[in-house]
Every structure is written in C-alpha cells, then in structure tokens.
Amino acid sequence: MHPTKTATTIAAFALFAGCSRPPQAPPAPPPAPVVTVKPTVADVGVFRDYPGITKSVRTVDVIPRVSGYIDRQAFVDGELVEDGELLYQIDPRPYAVAVEKAQAEIGIVEAELRNATDRVARNRPLVEVGAISQQEFDQLLADERSAKARLQARRAALDEANLNLSFTRIESPARGKASATRVYPGTLVGPEQLLVTVRQMDPLWVEFSPAAIELPAVRALEASGRSDTEVALSDGRWKRMGKVVFVDNTVNPETSTIRTRLEVPNPDLVMAPGAYLNVRLRVDELKGAVTVPEKAIVYQTAAATLWTVDGERKARQKVVKVGPHGGAGVVILEGVGPEDEIVVEGALKLYDGAQTFDPAAAAAANAPKPADPAQAQATP
Numbered sequence: 001m002h003p004t005k006t007a008t009t010i011a012a013f014a015l016f017a018g019c020s021r022p023p024q025a026p027p028a029p030p031p032a033p034v035v036t037v038k039p040t041v042a043d044v045g046v047f048r049d050y051p052g053i054t055k056s057v058r059t060v061d062v063i064p065r066v067s068g069y070i071d072r073q074a075f076v077d078g079e080l081v082e083d084g085e086l087l088y089q090i091d092p093r094p095y096a097v098a099v100e101k102a103q104a105e106i107g108i109v110e111a112e113l114r115n116a117t118d119r120v121a122r123n124r125p126l127v128e129v130g131a132i133s134q135q136e137f138d139q140l141l142a143d144e145r146s147a148k149a150r151l152q153a154r155r156a157a158l159d160e161a162n163l164n165l166s167f168t169r170i171e172s173p174a175r176g177k178a179s180a181t182r183v184y185p186g187t188l189v190g191p192e193q194l195l196v197t198v199r200q201m202d203p204l205w206v207e208f209s210p211a212a213i214e215l216p217a218v219r220a221l222e223a224s225g226r227s228d229t230e231v232a233l234s235d236g237r238w239k240r241m242g243k244v245v246f247v248d249n250t251v252n253p254e255t256s257t258i259r260t261r262l263e264v265p266n267p268d269l270v271m272a273p274g275a276y277l278n279v280r281l282r283v284d285e286l287k288g289a290v291t292v293p294e295k296a297i298v299y300q301t302a303a304a305t306l307w308t309v310d311g312e313r314k315a316r317q318k319v320v321k322v323g324p325h326g327g328a329g330v331v332i333l334e335g336v337g338p339e340d341e342i343v344v345e346g347a348l349k350l351y352d353g354a355q356t357f358d359p360a361a362a363a364a365a366n367a368p369k370p371a372d373p374a375q376a377q378a379t380p
Contacts, residue, residue, distance in 0.1 A: 031355040034346035036309050039290045041338045044326035046284035052208035052231060052262070056273040058174050058200040062087060065167040066095065067190040070183055077180040080269070081172040081198060088183075088195060090168035099165055102158035109154050113147035120144050176200040177269070199273055202266040206231050206242060208279045209257035215247075217283040218260055222247050230280040231264055238271060240264040286323070286331060293329040296344045297322065307343035307350050308336065315343070315354040 068090035075087050120140050127137040172178070179197040183189055210218055221228060222244040232239035242264035251258045262279065264271075296306045303319045310316055320335030336342065343350070350356070 029354070031313075031357040032315070032346055032349050033359040034307075034309065034315070034343045034350070034356045035360070036341040036343050036358070037293065037296075039292050039332065039336060039338050039340060039342060040328035041288055041290055042328075044286045044289040044291060044324070044331055045282045046286060046324050046326070048210065048214060048281045048283050050208045050210055050279045050281060052206040052277045052279040054271055054273050054275045054277060055205040055207055056176070056199040056201070057203060057205055057263070058176065059273070060173045060176075060198050062170060062173065062195045062198060063192060064088075064090065064170060064189050064195060065191060066090065066164050068094065068168060068188070070185050070187050070189060072185055073181055075172075075178055075181075075196075077178065079178060080201075081176065081178050083172060083175045085172045086169060087172055087178070088170040090170065090189070092165055092168040095161065095165040095168055098161040099158065102154065102161040106151065106154040106158060109147060109151040113144070113151055116140070116144040116147045170195065172198055174198055174200050177272075201269045201272070203263050204266045204271060204273065205245075206262040206264055206277055206279060207259065208262070208281075209252070209255065209259055210281055212251045212256045212258055214281065214283050215251070215258060217281070218244060218247055218258070221282070227264075228282055229262055231262060231277045232280070233275075234278060238277075240266070240271075286326075289323070289326070289331045290336065290338055291326065291328040291331050292336070292342050293344050294325070295329075296342045296347075297330060298347065306336065307347045309341045309343060309356055313356050313358075315350040315352065315356055317350075317352055 070088055071091050072089040073087070074089065075081055075085070081087065120137075123132055123137055123140055126132045127134060176198045179199070181196050183193075183195055189195065225243060227241040227243040229242050229244065230239065231242050242262035244260060245263045246259075246261035248259040292306065297320070298305050298307075304322045305317050305319050308316050308318055318335050318340075321333040323331030323333045325331070343356075346356070
C-alpha cells in the first residue's frame with residue numbers, strides 16, 4: 001500500500017474514534033461546610049405585649065384644714081417624706097389663744113354648775129317640809145341641768161379648739177415623694193387650697209388593657225398571686241416583674257379590652273407615675289415545644305423554611321410552621337422534630353441533596369495525634 005494512503009486512513013480512523021467517545025460529566029461540587037444543631041425541646045411560654053402606664057398606689061393632695069399664715073416649710077421640693085412628717089407649720093398663736101379662751105369658759109361654767117348643785121342640795125329638805133314651793137325647787141333643778149349642758153358644750157368647744165390647733169401642723173399623710181410646693185412661708189392659706197401633692201412610689205401600679213380573649217389567662221395570674229408579668233421601658237434599661245392585683249368587672253365593648261392593674265416593686269424609686277412601659281403578659285404555655293435558633297429560618301415568599309442534614313450528611317430543605325419566640329429561639333409547630341439536625345451556618349450555598357460536612361469535626365480528624373511517650377523513650 002502506498003505510504004501516503006496508509007497515513008490518511010489512520011488519521012481518519014483516529015478522528016472517527018475521537019468523535020464517537022461519550023462526553024464526560026462535570027465534576028461534582030465539593031461538600032459544603034455547615035454547622036448544625038439539634039432542636040431544643042422544652043416548655044415555652046406564650047406572651048403578648050401591651051402598652052402600660054405607671055400610677056401611684058396612693059396619691060394625696062395636701063390641703064389645710066384651717067386658715068392662717070404659713071410660718072415654715074419643713075421639706076425640700078421633690079424629696080422623700082415619711083408618713084407623719086411635718087410639711088408646713090401654720091402660725092399657731094391664734095388657735096392657742098382660742099384654746100385658752102375655751103379653757104377659761106369651762107372654768108366659769110364649772111363654777112356655775114357647783115353653785116347650782118349646792119342650791120339643789122340645800123333646798124331639797126325645805127321642799128319636803130313645805131318651806132318652799134315645788135315650783136321653786138323645780139327651777140333650781142332646771143338651773144342645775146342647764147349648767148351641766150353648758151359645761152358639756154364648753155368642753156366640746158375646747159376639743160374643737162385643740163383640734164384646730166393641731167391642724168396648724170400639716171403632716172404628710174403617706175410615705176412618698178413630695179411635689180414642688182405651691183405656697184411659701186408668709187402666704188395666707190385656707191381650706192380647699194392645694195399646698196403640695198405626695199405620691200407613694202413603692203410599690204407602683206402599672207395599668208394596661210389586654211384583649212378580652214386573654215381574660216382567662218389574666219384571671220389565672222390574678223388568682224395565683226405570683227409576680228410572673230414583666231414590665232420594662234422600651235429600651236430595657238428598667239425592668240421589673242409584677243403581679244396582677246386588679247381586673248375590672250366589665251369588658252370595654254368599644255375596644256374589646258379589659259382594664260388590668262399590676263403591682264411592681266420600685267424600692268430604688270427610679271420609676272415615677274405617668275411613665276409608659278411595655279407589659280409582657282404570659283397568656284399560655286406550650287408543653288414540650290421544639291425550638292430552633294432564629295437564624296436557621298429562611299423566610300420565603302410563600303412560607304418559612306429551614307435546612308436539615310440527613311444521615312448521609314445531605315442537605316434537605318423543609319417547609320415549617322413557625323410559632324412564637326421562646327426557649328432557644330423560635331418555636332416550630334410543624335415541619336421538623338427533635339431528632340433533626342438543623343443548619344445554622346452555611347445555608348446560603350446549599351441545594352437539595354447537596355453533600356455537607358462539619359468543619360469542626362473535619363479539623364479534629366485531621367489534627368496531628370500527640371506522640372506516644374512510651375515510644376518516644378524507646379527511640380535511641
């Protein structure tokens with residue numbers, strides 16, 4: 001055969017063989033590193049948040065009971081005052097004079113009564129023998145009874161004078177913080193004039209209006225007497241646990257809410273009446289709830305999903321029904337169980353069936369093993 005034809009035939013055969021070879025599949029992607037955790041199973045409380053406002057347990061407007069000039073203000077504006085502590089002193093001198101006058105009038109009437117009693121005693125034998133008429137003796141008895149009545153009236157007047165004198169000392173009706181005074185020494189004051197307001201600061205009330213559907217839970221909290229309800233400022237810097245002490249007897253038909261009151265401790269007096277707080281009301285408890293970290297959940301348009309790893313360490317995406325926050329993160333009502341391994345890191349590169357591995361476990365397996373001390377000593 002001609003050498004040129006032979007070479008051409010071999011080249012054509014090689015080209016044909018190359019064209020008939022099946023295409024090679026692309027290499028499989030490497031396993032994706034993921035971090036997984038087991039769901040937490042525990043009882044989880046269900047909470048509702050409501051706005052609340054603080055109120056003083058006892059607010060007293062201090063008003064004088066007698067008229068007079070203020071001699072002294074015995075407290076500093078805004079300070080904590082004790083029950084019975086002196087707040088103001090009204091000039092007591094006019095009322096002290098009234099006491100002395102009432103005492104003197106009692107002395108006069110007591111003398112009249114003794115005289116009337118003596119006349120009755122002297123004339124009683126005379127009326128029995130007819131020396132004086134019965135009518136004259138009856139008048140003596142009437143004079144004695146009149147003197148006794150006048151003495152009783154004068155003693156009542158003395159009590160009133162002493163009471164008015166005591167009213168010149170205006171004391172705090174409760175332990176609490178005083179507001180700024182409305183009057184100053186030298187001011188003429190009288191009944192129905194507000195001097196200062198004292199508000200009890202510890203404990204405080206927090207009033208809020210939960211939905212009527214939560215009424216059974218609120219009643220249960222009231223009956224328990226436990227401090228199970230959290231109240232806090234919006235930024236969380238002030239937080240307390242309070243107990244339900246009052247639930248109104250009527251649901252507001254316009255809002256379908258019911259007025260409820262908490263009692264919260266305030267021993268440091270940081271909080272004050274009139275502040276708005278967040279009330280976190282415990283309305284239910286899920287027994288044996290399955291919870292996962294919130295970062296494991298991927299919210300899509302139609303549903304919430306998360307990634308799990310099966311026994312072959314292949315990724316599987318599952319649609320879940322999300323419940324309230326609590327426990328280890330978010331309660332999962334449907335979709336996964338306590339035996340599933342939940343992906344919490346590395347989910348962005350996953351697809352269904354993707355092979356995964358645990359980087360921490362791989363690093364531990366590849367770490368050099370420590371030398372055996374026995375072998376090290378035997379080596380010359």
